Amino acid sequence: MAAAPDHLYILSSLIGKDFKIRYRNMSLGIFWSLLNPLIMVIVLTYVFTKVFSSNIPNYPLFVLIGLIPFNFFTLAWATGANSILDNAALVKKVLFRREVIPVSVVLGNVIHFVIQVALLMIFVVAFGEGVNRQWLWLPVVLGLEIIFVCGMALGFAALDVYYRDTRYVVESANLVLFWMVPIFYSFDQVPQQYRLFYELNPVAAVVHACRLIFLDAAAPPDSLLIKLPLVSCGAFLAGWTLFSRMKKRFTDYL
Amino acid sequence: MKAAGAMVLIELENVGKRYFLHHKRQLVAERLASRMRRDRVSFWALRNVDLRIRAGESIGIIGPNGAGKSTLLSIAVGVSEPTEGTARREGRVAALLELGSGFHPDLTGRENVHLNAALLGYSRAETRDRLDPIIDFAGIPDFIDEPLRTYSTGMIARLGFSVAIHLEPDVLVLDEVLAVGDREFQQKCVERIAEFRRQGKTLLFVSHAPGAVETLCQRAVWLEMGRVRRDGPAAEVVAEYQNHAATVSASA
8 A cells, every 4th residue: 555655766856956955046056066176276286385385296186186085075974964953844744764864965965076076087187197997996985985974974963963062063073184184185194103093084095095096096905995895884884873763753852 | 433444544552752841951961961860851742642543534633732733643644753652554644744844945836846745755757647736726827836935825835735635645634724825725625625535535634723623524532731632523522622612711
């Protein structure tokens, strides 16, 4: 009698909703998602080649490779973490699987991420690095980042309902991450004793892997290929479990 | 009861719902501490509620403000979990507690219909088939491709009602629908609800207006302070409820 709800249709409808709402009243529309990283690249390149001198070659490209996975993570995590509160009216009044809200927000950000990665590939070629066969690692590495973000978004979205401070925790963590992910410096410059922190941080690991793939035509090291899936899938499981345990009482706190 | 042999679509058994009042306890440490001391201030919005809704029934919930009507609906629909007891559902319950809930002001009427139907568990094809009748019934052809923020309250209610009824759920849940919309539209709604009932479908209706419950429902449940005070034929329960209300206001 009751047909199984079509979760894919719900997901695509919610993603479409966010997308339309975001761009309907903007004249530049989706170009913002390209413009934003380019502006950051110009600023960072100015600071780290003119103010501080860096000897990293092709610095704008180097920074862009760091910025794009980082931007995706911060935006998707922050919007995902607020998503249940942002959709409180929906959660209180309509019954549907709650997980689709944070997941749809993350997947909506994936659209921008994919566009930005395409832009990045054009930059890589324009800077004369060329296409290499290690690019095949990209879907694996970036896919793991998406899984990681989904877990983080689910977990923090659930916490956010009970503790409204969660929003600020996420914001502060994102500010710290900007410095603690090798965006404007390279992983090789990190002193040996601090490297474990970077290796266990999926965002840093993804940036490091992308630089190896694009700039050195090298595969990500084996250790990274073990730790990244472990931490990403672990975060996903933890986030999912926390969310499904807490979702039953969402309506009481919204 | 008339539909005694029919399938039970919604079953609440000894349902209770307790809410905690937080007052100023917002800091994590204080909240945890008060949880440990078990001295949180709480109240029961519902207690010991048994309700069996069978296919083909039409039930109206009446009662004063704060009697637990909305809490009862949200538990029946599954949006909220009972603190004690169990709530079970069969079939497709149109689980939207407010017409137009889930509508977004920046989306057009048409886009909102799609989104709402998707959230309620309908597929793209099912929604497409119903789109024209939904738009027709709402009677707002000139506005359907305009963003919802340009709509009047009445227009949003029209569209919301139209979506809910055309999705043909097994149980239609309506919370105070007839309060909005003009007379003509109210009349249209009443007719459409009657037709829905003739198809043997089930209606769960909440209203402050006992008159509406009497016209639309066979059975009425009178809630008071979170408990079922009376459950029986709509005409009797409504009459008793009105008598009671009259005595209370006379003695006050």
